[in-house]
Each structure stands twice: as structure tokens, then as C-alpha cells.
Amino acid sequence: MRRDPFQAIADPTRRAILVLLAMHSMTPNALAEHFDTTRQAVSKHLRVLTECELVRAVPSGREMHYTLQVRNLKKVDRWLEQFRALWENRFSQLDDVLTTLKKG
Amino acid sequence: MRRDPFQAIADPTRRAILVLLAMHSMTPNALAEHFDTTRQAVSKHLRVLTECELVRAVPSGREMHYTLQVRNLKKVDRWLEQFRALWENRFSQLDDVLTTLKKG
DNA sequence: TCCTTATGAAACCGTTTGGTTGCGAATATA
DNA sequence: TATATTCGCAACCAAACGGTTTCATAAGGA
Numbered sequence: 001m002r003r004d005p006f007q008a009i010a011d012p013t014r015r016a017i018l019v020l021l022a023m024h025s026m027t028p029n030a031l032a033e034h035f036d037t038t039r040q041a042v043s044k045h046l047r048v049l050t051e052c053e054l055v056r057a058v059p060s061g062r063e064m065h066y067t068l069q070v071r072n073l074k075k076v077d078r079w080l081e082q083f084r085a086l087w088e089n090r091f092s093q094l095d096d097v098l099t100t101l102k103k104g
Numbered sequence: 105m106r107r108d109p110f111q112a113i114a115d116p117t118r119r120a121i122l123v124l125l126a127m128h129s130m131t132p133n134a135l136a137e138h139f140d141t142t143r144q145a146v147s148k149h150l151r152v153l154t155e156c157e158l159v160r161a162v163p164s165g166r167e168m169h170y171t172l173q174v175r176n177l178k179k180v181d182r183w184l185e186q187f188r189a190l191w192e193n194r195f196s197q198l199d200d201v202l203t204t205l206k207k208g
Numbered sequence: 209t210c211c212t213t214a215t216g217a218a219a220c221c222g223t224t225t226g227g228t229t230g231c232g233a234a235t236a237t238a
Numbered sequence: 239t240a241t242a243t244t245c246g247c248a249a250c251c252a253a254a255c256g257g258t259t260t261c262a263t264a265a266g267g268a
Contacts, residue, residue, distance in 0.1 A: 001253095001254070002116075002254090006113055006114050006116075006119070007114045009110055009114075009183075010110050010111045010113075010114035011255090011256080012106075012110075013256090015110070015183065018187075019186065022186065022187060022190060027214075027215090028214080028215065028216090029213090029214065029215085037256090037257070037258090038257075038258065038259090039214090039215080040215095040216085040217095040257085040258075040259085041256070041257055041258075043215075043216065043217095044255095044256075044257080045256090047216085047217095061214090061265060061266075062213070062214050062215075062264060062265035062266065063214065063215085063265090064214080064215065064216090068187075068190070070187055070190045070191045071191070073184065073187050073191070074191055076180070076184060077184050077188070079113075079119065080177065080180060080181050080184070082123065082126065083122075083126060083172075083174055083177050084181070086126060086172070086174045087174045087175070087177070087178055105224075106224090115225090115226080117226090131244080131245090132244080132245070132246090133243095133244070133245085141226090141227070141228095142227080142228070142229090143244090143245080144227085144228075144229085144245095144246085144247095145226070145227055145228080147245075147246065147247090148225095148226070148227080149226085151246085151247095165234095165235060165236075165244090166234060166235035166236065166243070166244050166245075167235090167244065167245085168244080168245065168246090209268100210267100210268085211266105211267085211268080212265105212266085212267080212268095213264100213265085213266075213267095214263100214264085214265080214266095215262100215263085215264085215265100216261105216262090216263085216264105217260105217261085217262085217263100218259105218260085218261080218262100219258105219259090219260085219261100220257105220258085220259085220260100221256105221257085221258080221259105222255105222256095222257090223254105223255080223256085223257100224253105224254080224255070224256095225252105225253080225254070225255085226251105226252095226253090226254095227250105227251085227252090227253100228249100228250080228251080228252105229248105229249090229250085230247105230248090230249085230250105231246105231247085231248080231249100232245105232246095232247085232248105233244105233245085233246090233247105234243100234244085234245085234246105235242100235243080235244080235245100236241100236242085236243075236244095237240100237241080237242075237243095238239100238240085238241075238242095
């Protein structure tokens with residue numbers, strides 16, 4: 001089973017969860033209210049996110065507070081880094097044909 | 105079938121293909137030599153990447169030259185943008201406990 | 209204590225994924 | 239023309255994915 005941040009953010013629901021948790025930590029029930037699925041489905045996504053260490057569970061009584069753990073998102077950012085130069089230089093501003101010529 | 109850059113870069117082989125194509129355009133055969141799979145498997149990945157418009161196929165005789173199309177990678181970059189502030193501010197430099205306090 | 213609420217885990221299901229093999233079409237070469 | 243090479247497509251397969259329903263556990267409230 002692949003467990004890395006790239007696979008984690010492939011799912012749109014998981015991306016939305018991360019965005020919500022970026023505001024403040026939330027319980028599974030509170031999160032589930034934002035989606036058109038069951039609490040258990042959200043819980044499964046939280047499990048994946050926890051295994052990827054993109055999220056951390058903090059118990060509080062009978063509730064569980066999930067918190068964003070931003071560190072591993074940086075891995076995605078670092079991977080993108082190697083392409084950033086390509087879309088920031090002036091060649092990539094031109095159309096695709098020119099890009100092709102440059103690389104061919 | 106979901107076809108977006110997030111799903112495209114979830115697969116490690118596809119990420120490696122994108123990195124290789126960032127250097128210069130390549131044919132499916134040339135690409136396949138870099139991996140421990142068949143040409144057809146690489147071809148399938150190229151199909152996905154093409155559908156996501158992360159790659160563009162340029163025919164040349166009986167060969168096909170695949171070129172990186174960087175535009176849609178920016179979508180991932182823009183999504184990450186909303187988290188970048190979190191790991192760039194001084195709070196995220198502290199350990200996870202502090203991060204929790206800040207968000208709780 | 210009894211009941212409700214919050215949660216995770218397990219079993220199950222249909223679809224998607226990533227891979228293989230085999231094929232046919234089209235281009236280059238002898 | 240005949241042959242070899244490059245490639246995409248279709249069929250098939252096992253494993254993973256995303257979802258549901260059901261159940262057990264544990265904590266709060268009447």
C-alpha cells in the first residue's frame with residue numbers, strides 16, 4: 001500500500017479536509033458535515049492522512065481533534081521546485097510550439 | 105474517471121516521467137528504458153499524462169516525441185500556496201505540540 | 209445506572225488502477 | 239516488395255480505492 005503525500009492529496013475529499021484543518025482542528029463529525037458522505041468515509045480519509053503524517057489526532061474526552069501537520073506537504077512543494085524554474089522563465093511564457101522547439 | 109494533475113502525480117513512475125521530460129522530450133521507448141516495466145505500461149502512463157495535459161505528443165515519422173507541458177503543474181502549486189504561509193511563519197518552526205496549541 | 213453520543217474497526221461491494229500479453233497499423237530500411 | 243521497428247489499442251488480471259453498513263468501545267449526561 002503506497003502511503004505518501006502525493007497519493008494522499010490525489011483525492012479531492014482529502015484535499016478539502018486538509019484545507020478545512022488549515023483553519024482550525026476539527027472532529028471527524030464536524031468534518032463530515034462538510035461533505036456528502038458518511039462519517040465513516042471521512043474517518044477512512046483521516047486514517048490515510050494520519051498514516052501519511054499530514055494530520056495528527058489529539059484525543060480530548062470522547063472526541064478526537066484532528067490537526068493539520070504541514071511538514072510533509074513540503075515534500076510535494078520540494079518536488080515541484082524542480083519545475084518552478086520552467087514556468088517562471090520567459091520561455092514558458094510563450095506558446096507550446098516554442099516550448100517544443102526549445103526542448104526538441 | 106478522475107483526470108487532474110493531482111491524480112496524475114500520485115504515481116511515482118509518472119512523477120519520474122515528468123522529471124525526465126523536464127530535461128528534454130523523449131519517445132516512449134526511450135522513456136521505458138529508464139524503468140523496470142514494459143513499454144506498454146509506460147505508454148499507459150503517457151496516456152494519463154496526456155489526458156491531464158501535463159504532456160504533449162508530437163509525432164515525427166514513426167516516432168512520437170513527448171514533451172512536458174508545465175502549465176497544469178501550476179495548479180498543484182497554486183493549491184499548495186494556501187499552506188505555504190503555514191510552514192513559512194515562525195510558529196511552524198516549533199514542534200507539533202505548539203502547532204496544536206496555536207490551532208486548538 | 210441507563211441512554212445517548214463520538215469514534216474506530218471490520219466486512220463487504222463495485223470501480224479504478226497499474227500491470228501484462230497479443231494484436232494491428234504505420235513508418236523506415238534492405 | 240519484404241522485413242523490422244515504433245507505437246497505440248484492446249483484453250485480461252490481481253490489487254487497491256472509496257464507499258457503505260454493521261458492530262464494539264468508551265465517554266458524557268439524565
